[in-house]
Amino acid sequence: MFKKRLNSITFLSIASSLFIAGCGNASQENGNSATEIPELDNDSLWIWGGVAPHSSVGTVEDSPFHQGLIENTGLDIEWQFAPEGTDGNQAYNLMITQDVLPDLIWHNWMGEASRAIDEGIIRDLTDDLQEKAPNYWQYLQDNPEIDRAMRTDDGSYYMFSFYREEPFQSVYQGPLVRQDWLDEQNLEVPENIEDWTNVIENFNENYGAQFSFLTNWRMSPGLAGAFGAYGSFEPRFYLDNDEIKFAQSQTEWKDYMAWLNDLNSRGLLDPDFVTLDDQNMQTKAAQDQFGITFMNGGSLLTFNNDARANDTGAEWIGIPYPDQADGSKSAAIFAEDMYVSQGYAISTSIDEERLDNAYEYLDWAFSEEGYNYWNFGTEGETWEMVDGEPTFTDVIEEHDLDKDAALALYTGNIGYGLGVQAARFIELRTDEASYEAAFNWSEDQEDAIMANIPASVTMTAEESREDANLLNTLNTYVLEESIKFTTGGRSLDEFDTFVQELNDMGLDRMLEIRNDAYQRYLSR
Incomplete structure (x- = not known):
């Protein structure tokens, strides 16, 4: 079933992480200190930042994933990470004051790249990329919107980043509902805002539940798209025919506010909505205080885990964003870009003799072999082919710590890694309800996703x-x-x-x- 669903989605190279693909660039004191300059030879590479070793091993020498990178690339790699507890930006600012910079630097370059190139911190990759990184170059040519994002306004290429393979990987917030309550009340999954109102009324009458949600939806449109609007409680800009507009100044947003106002006036809206946080929502869900909401996939997993642990019978599922009154899809959904704003740039300090090492290391992640390693680890050890699909072995599935710890020990794309995060990796990592939720939130939502402004739009x-x-x-x-x-x-x-x-x-x-x-x- 999962494979069938994957094939039903057309790859979109458009503005974008799935809740299960959160940032994995934890700052830890591994490898050399942030100011120590290692001894380098022609087979070496000096890397600052990026994927740190899992906390259970602490150092790159004991990290199976990092040691595997050394073995696979044939390079003598020296890693440096900001000391644990250090602010990443402060560590970066301190690091770039050194006379000699690391060869590769992981940083949030989007928006800063032009200045960094002009100031001689990082290299302009434009002239070298096609020859020295053919796999990455081909990936960019196959995905023109990502290619555009990886260039500055003057057209200079500047980094190798982390990319998502399928649109559902960038959608990790959306509507949730109690399937068991729908079943008990003989209700269908709500398809539009009228259906939503009916469900909210029914759950209130039969269970004393209200509509609860977080006002801080991290720039998400919430349910505004059902009214043709594009924002909720936080200021939100969106695209309309290549023009940026402001959601809260549109009459459609007024209609959304009117709906919420009506719910509130009838006692159907949780009066605590202004001050709720994730923990409050978890408690309210466990106490049956709401049965329909808008949250993220991590909350979906938490709600269901709590229900199983306490044998309450509650069953939460992710459902599609409500359609507009005319039957068209929601005007807006939460979706991140298919790329992230961080990545590896090549510093101007690298010796010309070792420049090829940097390109080879980065480009390898975009080869078939590198793609498999960054996503699944070592074939025959952590994964094997089953029915033509990579499948994790017991080294991952039955690890003494837990599955996620095993993935962080042996693979690189559990967070923001390098190269393309495989959709298959998400399928293997995630429980079925969360996986299906991501599809329900993203399927047939191309127009809504296109309304999101790409993160790579850069101001001076x-x-x-x-x-x-x-x-x-x-x-x-x-x-x-x-x-x-x-x-x-x-x-x-x-x-x-x-x-x-x-x-x-x-x-x-x-x-x-x-x-x-x-x-x-x-x-x-």
Whole structure:
């Protein structure tokens, strides 16, 4: 069944991690210290940051994954990681003050690459990439939107990053519902906002449950897409025919607020929604205080694990985003880019004699052999082919620590690794309910995903400063007024005044800045 579902999705090289693919670049004091310059020869490579050894082994010498990289690449690799507990950006800023920089540097280069190239920190890869990294070059040519993201506004290539193989890997938030309650009430999975209202009413009448959710949806649109809107309680910009617009200034968002206001006025909305956090939601779910919500896949797994541990009979599933009233798909869903903003750049300190080592190491991750190793580990030890598919052995499945610890010990793409994270890796790692949820949230949602602004749209330093100052004010104001519209603290009759207040705070200028940056992105 999983394979069939995988094949049903067309690969989208568009703006994007799955909840089970969170950042894995934990700072740990492994290898050399952040300021020590190792002895290097022509077969060596000096790497700063990236995938750190699992905490159960502590050092690269004891890490099966890192030692396997040495064996597979034939390079004498020296790794350095920021000391445990150190702020990553502070460690990076300290590291680049050295006279000699590491050969490869993992960092959030997106938005900083042009400056770093101009200042002589990292190399412009453009002239070398096709010849020295043919696997990576081919990957970029096969995925033009990712290729665009890996270039600066002036067209310079600057890093090798981490990429997702299928769209569902970038969608890890969406609607959840109690399947057991639907069954008990002879209800179908809600398909539109009218169905959602009916389910909320039914669950309230029969179980005393309310609609609970988090106001901090991390820039997610929540259920706004069912109204043709693109944002929830936090300021959100979106794309409409290659123009950046602001979600909360659109009349469709007013309709979304009106729906929430109606639920609140009838006692169907959890009055604690303003202050809820993940732990509160977990407690409320365990106490049957809500049966339908919008959260992430990690919460889905937690809710179901709690239910099994306490034998409550609760069964949570992920369901599609509600359709719009005319039957069209949700206008907006939560989705990240198919790439991340971090990656490896090659520093200008690398010796010309060892430059090929850097390219070979990075490019190997995009070869078939490297793809398999970064995702599955060593064939015959941690995985084997079963019915034509990579399948983990008991070394992973029955590890004394747990499965995730085993994956972190023997593979590299459990978090933000290097190369392409295999969809098969996600299938093997995830429980069925969570895996199916990701498909339900992402299937047939190409238009909604296209409304997301690519993370690789880059502002100039001056634009960034001005935009950040304006956004700081807007963030607080939009959240406060959204809550007021929902709870009745402010009438929706004042929506036009609200929009004017946004413009008075500089919204028009922010849209100008962001649209200028987006046009430069399109011109790459």
